Amino acid sequence: MLIGEVARRSGVSARMLRHYEALGLVRPTGRTGSGYREYSGEDIRRIFHVESLRSLGLSLREVGRALDDPGFEPSALVDDLARRTRERIAAEEELLVRLRRIGAAEPGDWEDVLQVVALLQGLGSESAGKRQRAALSSVGEVPVEALVEAALRETDTNVAGALRWALAQAGEGASALLAEGLDAPVAEVRARAVRSIAEMPGAEATALLRQALAHSDVVVRRYAALALGARGVADAVPTLVDMIVEEANDVDAADALSALASDPALADRIATGLVGHLAHDSLGPSGRRRLAQALADIPGITSSRALAELSRDEDRAVALTATYVLALRDTR
Structure with a gap:
C-alpha cells in the first residue's frame, strides 16, 4: 500500500x-x-x-x-503519565477558576482584566506583605470567592486580619461561602472560617454562628460563642460559662458574659449558670477563683450570695478574690 x-x-x-x-x-x-x-x-x-x-x-x-x-516495562511509565495528567488537569482547573473569577469581576476593558489578575496573583503571593496589600485593595475588585479561599488558607495573622476585613466589606454571600469551611477536614481551616464569619455583619452571619454553637469542633463552638456574646445573643451563655470553667479564653468569655448581663433578664440566668458549677467536686481552687472573677460583673442577689460563700473558701486565694470582688460591688 x-x-x-x-x-x-x-x-x-x-x-x-x-x-x-x-x-x-x-x-x-x-x-x-x-x-x-x-x-x-x-x-x-x-x-x-x-x-x-x-x-x-x-x-x-x-x-x-x-x-x-x-x-x-510499561507500569512505571504509565504511572508517570498518570501523574503528569493529574498535574495538567490541576493546572487547567486552576486556570479555569481564575478565568471564572475574572469573568465574575465583570471587567470593562483589558486594564480591568489586568487589575483583577494582579490582585489574584497578589492574594496567592509567597510574600505576606504582598498578600496583605492585595487583600486591602481587593474590595469590590475581585469576586468574593477568591477572598474566601484566601482567608481559609491564610496562616499569617496580619494578612488574615486584612482578609477578614475585606470579607466584612464584601456584603452578602460571603457568610454562606465561609460556612462551607466549617465542615473542612482540617481544624485550622474550620477555625479560620468561624473567625471570619464572626466579623461578618448581618443576620445571616448571626444565624450561622448560632448553628456553630452545636458544632462538633469545640474551637468552632467557642469562637461562635464569643462572637454571639458580643452581639447580645443569649444562646451563647452556656458555652461561655463552660469556657470559664475549662479555662479556655476565660477572660474573653467573662467579658462577653458581663456584656450580656447588662440585660436584667439575662443577669440571673448567667449567675445561675456560673454558680451551678461551684457544686461540682471536680472544680479545683483555680476554677473557683475564675468563677469568682467572672461573677464580679454579674449583678443580682445570686452572684452576691455566691461570692459571700466563696469569701469563706478553704483556699486562701479564692477567699481573697471573692472578698475583693464583694468590696468592689459594694462601692458601685
Whole structure:
C-alpha cells in the first residue's frame, strides 16, 4: 500500500508518516518498481500501535522505546503519565477558576482584566506583605470567592486580619461561602472560617454562628460563642460559662458574659449558670477563683450570695478574690 493510501486509511498525514520514518518508528518494508514507499500489513499495524501509544500521552521517543525494547516495562511509565495528567488537569482547573473569577469581576476593558489578575496573583503571593496589600485593595475588585479561599488558607495573622476585613466589606454571600469551611477536614481551616464569619455583619452571619454553637469542633463552638456574646445573643451563655470553667479564653468569655448581663433578664440566668458549677467536686481552687472573677460583673442577689460563700473558701486565694470582688460591688 502506497503512502497516500495509508494516510487516507490511517488518518495519519503523509508528512507525519515521513517523520515517523525519519525517526525510525515506522519504516516501509518495500519499494515499488518506481521507488515509491510501500507499506505492508505489518507496517500499518505498527502505525496504529504508534498512534495508540501517542494517544496516552507518550512522546515519540517513549513510543519507540515501548515498541522496540524487549525489556521495557510499561507500569512505571504509565504511572508517570498518570501523574503528569493529574498535574495538567490541576493546572487547567486552576486556570479555569481564575478565568471564572475574572469573568465574575465583570471587567470593562483589558486594564480591568489586568487589575483583577494582579490582585489574584497578589492574594496567592509567597510574600505576606504582598498578600496583605492585595487583600486591602481587593474590595469590590475581585469576586468574593477568591477572598474566601484566601482567608481559609491564610496562616499569617496580619494578612488574615486584612482578609477578614475585606470579607466584612464584601456584603452578602460571603457568610454562606465561609460556612462551607466549617465542615473542612482540617481544624485550622474550620477555625479560620468561624473567625471570619464572626466579623461578618448581618443576620445571616448571626444565624450561622448560632448553628456553630452545636458544632462538633469545640474551637468552632467557642469562637461562635464569643462572637454571639458580643452581639447580645443569649444562646451563647452556656458555652461561655463552660469556657470559664475549662479555662479556655476565660477572660474573653467573662467579658462577653458581663456584656450580656447588662440585660436584667439575662443577669440571673448567667449567675445561675456560673454558680451551678461551684457544686461540682471536680472544680479545683483555680476554677473557683475564675468563677469568682467572672461573677464580679454579674449583678443580682445570686452572684452576691455566691461570692459571700466563696469569701469563706478553704483556699486562701479564692477567699481573697471573692472578698475583693464583694468590696468592689459594694462601692458601685
